[in-house]
Amino acid sequence: MLFLIALIIAAFVAFCLDKPLKKCPAAFYITAAVLTIASIVILQSDIRITSRFVRDYVLGIFSRGAMGTAFWALVMWAGAFPNGSAPIKKLMPIRGELSITAAILTFSHIITYGMQYITNLINGRTGSDFVITSIVCLVMVLIMTPLTVMSVKKIRKKMNAKTWKKIQRLAYIFYALIYVHILVLFLPKAQKGREGYFLNIIVYSAVFVGYAVMRIRKYYLANKKPEKKLVPNAISACAFALPVAFVGIFAHNTDVKPSEPSIVTEEKAGTFTFSPETTAVTGTAVTTAKDSKKSSETTAVTDKSEKTTTSEAVTTAEKKEKTEKSDSTGEEHGEEHNSEEPAQEQNEEAQPANEPEVTYKYRNGEYEAEAEGYAGKVHVKLSIENDSITSISAWADDDDPEYFNDAMNTVIPQIGAKVSADGIDACSGATYSSNGIIDAARKALEQAMN
Incomplete structure (x- = not known):
């Protein structure tokens, strides 16, 4: 969904704002740079964006690389449309400007996720896709940067035309790596049934596989010049449909969804x-009695099991000692013990009332x-x-x-x-x-x- 929205925006810029882009490209470059910097700063700051719509469709369309990829798609297809067609007449005059704009927008994705990958590498986090994605991204940056610089008119004019064209062929590798990068990241998530990823894979596959088929078809027609185009068109249709269908089947979630996910x-x-x-200390009051005298002392009792067990053992020993003394006194004094026993029981029964209630x-x-x-x-x-x-x-x-x-x-x-x-x-x-x-x-x- 995000890539579809980005494609619509990129197509509007290319087909409706082509003349302003050609006359004043700096304005578009500055706008793309401001949007890129803003998305990077906001996402790397402590600012919390609670709205998913803002995160996904306002910031995410830049940080996730959807907008940059959409502009690269137009740059790709500018060379795949049939010569003399309306789309190629619109796109070819501004292809260099579109590629520079695409590169500026792509840096939002590169910097945002590049910093995350560096952090993960420092912290020792290396997922299944970490190494492949890192290598692919590094090669893409090394290809994209010089190609973008050479797309500037002043630099292009200073270069030999044949040399410039040969170097620009590296763009084919760059386009292929974009698709590989997307498949590596999106396929596992689509297979797990993550919302939106299956549709994204189908749309990306249609754009990139379609471009490859149309580019090969164009090259074949230009060199072989067949009288009838029915066979090439049929082969092209099959070459487009089969890979897209295969990727769709492979990306389809095969997990059985239960009724209560x-x-x-x-x-x-x-x-x-x-x-x-591992938790906090709780304060409680403990009252102890020794011989016939009562003394009250408050202690801080932690919730460690060893200390609790010790205090319980001490209390039990004291009670046992009192009982033994009471029994021996009762045997010696008889009636005196009987007269004192109710008072002692009252004291023991009244004793818990002096303990403050623990509040949590x-x-x-x-x-x-x-x-x-x-x-x-x-x-x-x-x-x-x-x-x-x-x-x-x-x-x-x-x-x-x-x-x-x-x-x-x-x-x-x-x-x-x-x-x-x-x-x-x-x-x-x-x-x-x-x-x-x-x-x-x-x-x-x-x-x-x-």
């Missing part, structure tokens, strides 16, 4: 458990909430016991699993340690997934608040 999603959630000693910030139990992630809803379920988080589970509807896992591993341990969603550091490169987990955890803790 949320349950399956929850089963695949990442779960983090926390031991009691959160109610015990399980609480679940959701928030907006990068590409959909993020869900968090947490368990609370005596103001301690014992477990946190998180899962996402559509966020990229690898980036979402990075976000979980960074954010959830902080939430469990602090028993709070405030002051949590997001994962670099997975900011929106991190913020989704943090917001959902905050809502869940608000539900548990006393």
Whole structure:
């Protein structure tokens, strides 16, 4: 969907604004540069964009490379349309300007995701597509940059025409790598049933495979000059339909969708458990009695299991000692013991009343909430016991699993340690997934608040 919108915008610029683009290309270059810089700055800053429409269709159309690819598609097809046709008359005079604009817009995608890839490399994250994508992107940049520079009129005029044309043939490799790059990234997501990726693959395949077929057909007709075009046209149609259909079948999601996808999603959630000693300290008052005198002292008791066990053992030993003393006294004094026993029982019964009631910030139990992630809803379920988080589970509807896992591993341990969603550091490169987990955890803790 995003690429279709970008194609419509690029086609409008090429076919409706071709004359202004030819007369004053600098205005278009500056506009493309401003949009590129703005998208990079906003996405790399701490500014949170809560609207998915703004993220996907205003910023995402630049940062995800859809707009740049759409302009490259026009540059490609300018050389594939039949000579003398209306599209080629419109596109060929502004092909150089279109390629420079496309390159400027592409840098938004290169810088945004390049910084993420560098961060992931430093952090040791290397997914299945990481190496292939990195190599492909590097080769694309090395090809695109000199070709763009040579598209500037002043530089082009200073070069030998034959040399310039030979170097420009590297563009074919560049176009092919764009398609490879898209397939490597989109195919796994389409196969998992991620929304929109199957349609994107079909549209990209139609554009790039169609270009390759039309370019070969044009070359064949120009050199062989057949009297009838029926056979070449039929072969071209098959050459276009078969690869697109094959890619569509390969990208089709074969997973059987259950009637309740949320349950399956929850089963695949990442779960983090926390031991009691990792949580905060709770203050409580403890009253002790020794011999016949009562002394009250308040101590800070941590929730470590070892200390709790020790205090319980001491109390039990003291009670046992009192009982033994009481029994021995009763045997020696008889009636005196019987007369004192009710008073002692009253003191022991009244003793718990002196202990202050422990109050907790959160109610015990399980609480679940959701928030907006990068590409959909993020869900968090947490368990609370005596103001301690014992477990946190998180899962996402559509966020990229690898980036979402990075976000979980960074954010959830902080939430469990602090028993709070405030002051949590997001994962670099997975900011929106991190913020989704943090917001959902905050809502869940608000539900548990006393």
